[in-house]
Amino acid sequence: MNQRNSRIILNTIKDYQEDEYDVVIERYKTLEITMALAKTRSNCIEWIKLLPDEKVLEWGADYGAITGTLCKKSSHVVCFEHDPAKSKIIKERTKGCVNPPTIYSDIHQFNEDFNDCHFSTIFLIGSLEKATQYFKSNRPEEALLAYLSNFLAQDGQIIIVCANKFGLKYWSGCFEENSRRLFEGLEGYPNRPEFNSFTIHGMERIAKNSKLFIDDVKFLYPDHKITFAIFSHEYQPYISSLYLNNFPWEEKRAKLFSETKVFDNILREDLFFVFSNAFLFVLKKRNAGKNTEPVCNKQIFIKYSNVRSQKFQIRTDIIQDKYGNRVVEKRGLHDATYTFLNNMLDTYRNNYQTLAEHNIDLIPCQAKDDYIVFEYMSGPTFSEHLCELLNKRKTSQFKKEILLFFNRLKHASPGNFHITEEFVQVFGDVNFDTLQISAPISNIDLNFDNIFVHKKRYTIIDYEWTFNFPIPMGFIINGSLSIFLNHFETDHNEWKILKKELLGLLNISDQDVIQFNHMWYTFKDYMMGENQSTVREYNHSKSVKILS
Numbered sequence: 001m002n003q004r005n006s007r008i009i010l011n012t013i014k015d016y017q018e019d020e021y022d023v024v025i026e027r028y029k030t031l032e033i034t035m036a037l038a039k040t041r042s043n044c045i046e047w048i049k050l051l052p053d054e055k056v057l058e059w060g061a062d063y064g065a066i067t068g069t070l071c072k073k074s075s076h077v078v079c080f081e082h083d084p085a086k087s088k089i090i091k092e093r094t095k096g097c098v099n100p101p102t103i104y105s106d107i108h109q110f111n112e113d114f115n116d117c118h119f120s121t122i123f124l125i126g127s128l129e130k131a132t133q134y135f136k137s138n139r140p141e142e143a144l145l146a147y148l149s150n151f152l153a154q155d156g157q158i159i160i161v162c163a164n165k166f167g168l169k170y171w172s173g174c175f176e177e178n179s180r181r182l183f184e185g186l187e188g189y190p191n192r193p194e195f196n197s198f199t200i201h202g203m204e205r206i207a208k209n210s211k212l213f214i215d216d217v218k219f220l221y222p223d224h225k226i227t228f229a230i231f232s233h234e235y236q237p238y239i240s241s242l243y244l245n246n247f248p249w250e251e252k253r254a255k256l257f258s259e260t261k262v263f264d265n266i267l268r269e270d271l272f273f274v275f276s277n278a279f280l281f282v283l284k285k286r287n288a289g290k291n292t293e294p295v296c297n298k299q300i301f302i303k304y305s306n307v308r309s310q311k312f313q314i315r316t317d318i319i320q321d322k323y324g325n326r327v328v329e330k331r332g333l334h335d336a337t338y339t340f341l342n343n344m345l346d347t348y349r350n351n352y353q354t355l356a357e358h359n360i361d362l363i364p365c366q367a368k369d370d371y372i373v374f375e376y377m378s379g380p381t382f383s384e385h386l387c388e389l390l391n392k393r394k395t396s397q398f399k400k401e402i403l404l405f406f407n408r409l410k411h412a413s414p415g416n417f418h419i420t421e422e423f424v425q426v427f428g429d430v431n432f433d434t435l436q437i438s439a440p441i442s443n444i445d446l447n448f449d450n451i452f453v454h455k456k457r458y459t460i461i462d463y464e465w466t467f468n469f470p471i472p473m474g475f476i477i478n479g480s481l482s483i484f485l486n487h488f489e490t491d492h493n494e495w496k497i498l499k500k501e502l503l504g505l506l507n508i509s510d511q512d513v514i515q516f517n518h519m520w521y522t523f524k525d526y527m528m529g530e531n532q533s534t535v536r537e538y539n540h541s542k543s544v545k546i547l548s
Contacts, residue, residue: 002032003085005028005033005036006086008024009032009036009037009063009089010089010092012024013092013093014092018039019039019530021037021039035225035226036065037065038065038226039306040226040228040304040306040307041065041066041225041226042066042069043226043227043228043304043306044066044125044161044224044227044230045066045125045159045161045280046304046315047230047299047315047317048073048121050070050074050120050121051074051120052074052075053074054073054120055074055076055078055118055153056070056073056074056076056077056078056119056121056122056123057078057079057080057119057122057123057148057151058077058078058079058101058125059122059124059127060080060081060082060124060125060126060127060128060130060133061079061080061081061087062081062125062127063089063090063093064079064081064086064089064090064093064094066125067079067090067093067094067101070101071094071097071098071099075098075099076099077099077101077102078101078104078114079101079102079104080103080104080105080107080110081104082105082134083105084105086105087103087104087105090103091103107134114151118151118153118154119151119152119153119156120153120155120156120157121156121157121158122148122152122156122159124148124158124160124161124162125161125224126161126162126177126224126225128141128144128198129162129177129178129195129196129197129198130178130194130195131143131144134147135147139206139209141196141198141206142206142210145158145206145207145210145212145283146210146211149212154285154287155284155285156285157284158212158283158284159280159281159282160279160280160283161220161224161278161280162198162278162281163176163177163197163198163223163278163279164197164198164275164276164277164278165185165186165197165198166199166274166275167275167276167278168263168266168275168276168277169222169223169245169277170183170186171186171275172245172254172255172256172257172259172262173254173255173256174253175252178192178195179191179192179195198279199274200273200274203279203281207281208286211287212283212284212285212286213283213284213286214281214282215283215284216232216281216282217232217279218230218231218232218279218280219232219272219273219276219278219280220276220277220278220280221237221242222244222245222277223277224279224280225278227278227304228303228304229301229302229303230280230302230303231272231276231301232300232301234298235318236267236270236272237263237267238267238380238381238449239380239383239384239387240260240264240384240387240449240487241383241449242259242260242263243260243486243487245260245263260487263275295322296322297319297320297321298319298320298321299318299319300318300319300320300326301316301318302317302318303316304333307528308527308528308529309527309530310333310337310529311336311337311339311340311529312337312527313332313333313334314340314341314464315330315333316328316329317331318376325376326376326378327373327374327375327376328373328375328376328461329368329371329372329373329374330374330464331370331371331372332370332371338370340464341371341372343464343466344365344372344464345365345372347362347441347443347463347466348362348364348365348463352364355460357412358408358409358412359457360408360409360412360457360460361457361458361459362459362460362463363375363377363459363461374461377452377459377461379452379454380452381448381451382448382449382453382458383447383449383484385401385453386398386401386402386448386484389401395498399501399502399505402481403506405453405458406477406506408458409473409476409477410437410473410506412439413439414439415437415438415439415440415470416435416436416437416438417435417436417438417470417471417472418470420469422468422469423467423470423471426467426523426526427471427475427519427522427523427526428518428519428522430515430518431515432511432515433511433512434512436474436512437472438471438472438473439473440469440470441466441467441468441469442466442467442473443463443465444465444466444471444475444476444479444523445462445463445464445465446460446479447480447484448480448483472512472516474506474507474508474512474516475520477503477508478503478508478513478516479520481499481502482499485498485499
């Protein structure tokens with residue numbers, strides 16, 4: 001622990017509101033401060049269901065970045081953090097909670113107070129790697145888990161969030177978290193033997209020797225420190241989807257190759273479970289018995305969209321029942337998100353018939369309790385299809401497919417664009433030299449990842465950013481192409497030339513693009529709202545040495 005950083009974190013918690021922490025993160029731009037204060041730190045466990053009266057133990061709570069989320073889920077949270085300075089920070093940080101945690105830094109006092117207590121869930125968020133802080137033995141991880149098992153209910157669970165020793169980011173040039181050295185974990189920590197990290201097979205051995213077993217595994221992306229997507233054995237990433245590989249919260253790193261391209265090859269070989277950057281393990285007592293029945297309504301994929309204004313923050317889950325049937329659920333992370341969710345229902349009701357006439361379908365959705373349920377669609381996305389064409393250098397076919405889709409969209413947009421008061425509030429004032437076509441209702445997020453194509457019929461599975469006023473179709477086209485081509489980390493000039501050619505074929509001029517860029521930055525401000533600095537939190541400058 002850096003004492004200067006610790007003082008900054010404590011003073012921030014005392015002097016700032018939680019929604020102002022980003023100001024401090026941006027000012028200091030250090031990994032320790034960012035990880036202590038970032039709002040998205042709890043994404044890795046926020047989705048886990050806990051009963052309000054469950055007894056929960058967080059072991060190795062660090063600065064309490066996760067603790068507040070646990071206190072919202074359970075009224076009985078106990079934290080153990082061996083560093084008294086950090087325990088003081090946790091106490092200060094959680095004093096406003098309705099159910100503040102009980103905090104310990106003395107293991108003897110903890111043993112005495114909880115000798116006969118059994119917790120239903122025990123969390124170790126990045127703390128198993130530091131097991132030597134608690135047990136000086138040849139197998140400290142096993143000793144720690146065996147110790148904690150004494151406090152675990154018979155049908156309880158231990159949740160472990162940790163880095164993958166063989167995570168792709170470490171091969172590419174990210175510094176190992178604890179040693180802050182390149183390749184330290186890959187080489188087995190020759191310089192810092194007090195630390196460790198794990199593979200799935202390594203965790204299986206540790207669990208077995210601790211009289212536990214792995215009941216479930218999740219794969220955290222981009223990593224365990226700040227997580228935006230959570231995959232599983234039942235639901236793996238698809239080609240071209242793993243492009244958040246710059247890790248802006250790291251202070252410095254090398255970059256030996258394009259992680260996006262390597263991840264694509266890893267996915268083709270079905271090796272994501274080997275090279276995922278981080279894991280979440282669910283461990284249970286061996287004598288509790290492994291449930292061989294399929295889990296009913298299991299979360300097999302979780303995605304967070306919470307680096308934006310609170311009124312737009314949502315979580316997307318893919319749920320699988322015991323028969324293998326799947327649905328997609330979108331739920332708000334705040335009460336203010338209700339209108340945003342409701343707009344999706346209105347978009348489907350008001351548009352699905354008109355679009356269907358042009359061979360474009362919206363995936364059906366319906367309201368259920370406080371969330372929205374969508375039908376699940378399987379198969380390759382439009383993005384995967386286009387990526388394969390580019391990877392095989394079938395550029396002519398790629399252009400043909402792009403033009404076919406966008407021309408169909410243009411035919412479904414019979415009107416001419418005109419500026420409205422609502423438009424200016426979201427996208428700002430613009431001035432086009434040429435006539436712009438537009439639909440009365442416009443979905444600006446036609447990301448190719450959100451489109452499936454089958455026999456020349458397109459299905460759009462995500463339409464959360466739909467507005468009930470005219471927006472230039474060229475803006476939507478330019479945005480879709482930019483997002484798709486920006487996923488390719490190399491050959492930038494080649495993609496710029498290709499994009500310019502496609503825009504020309506779709507009658508979009510350079511002057512139009514200038515106006516579209518202005519619209520995009522204004523919309524970004526609208527989307528971020530009170531969280532403007534959160535964007536900078538994940539994009540602050542750092543030292544990156546490109547060696548590829």
